[in-house]
């Protein structure tokens with residue numbers, strides 16, 4: 262995990278004063294840490310009967326599609342508003358900085374399909390909790406949530422207390 266942590270770059274005051282942005286681009290640029298992070302993300306969920314991985318735009322797409330590939334399942338993009346062309350369902354929620362909406366296609370998930378939710382950072386947990394709610398509204402069952410980074414002080418895990426939460430790197 263030390264190897265992964267070395268590849269996370271802290272950017273103070275981005276995108277707003279007071280936020281320390283966790284930049285994962287060095288980690289995904291390096292083939293070893295990219296592979297290691299994806300393997301570690303899926304590790305607890307191997308053999309758990311995952312049917313689909315869902316990832317949040319945009320950094321959840323990077324880790325989510327690779328995780329889906331490794332698990333041998335399909336990927337569902339949870340997108341920012343106005344991007345999806347077909348019938349869709351949306352959900353709005355609060356962020357550490359501002360508010361946001363995510364959308365998924367109405368036919369993205371079959372009834373009872375087991376979904377693993379993946380994103381780069383768990384901060385306040387608003388994004389992940391909303392994503393889980395959206396997936397459940399579409400008929401899916403949440404198998405768990407996995408993050409490369411967890412910002413402990415923001416207590417995001419509390420918003421996900423009915424789910425299995427797995428994170429690779431913890432920051433106070």
Ligand code: AMP
Nearest residue numbers: 281282283357382383384385386387388
């Ligand atoms: P939250 O809904 O507060 O858990 O925020 C999680 C979402 O916002 C994730 O999609 C992250 O990519 C992004 N995010 C929140 N805080 C940070 C941060 N400090 N550094 C990088 N990304 C962040």
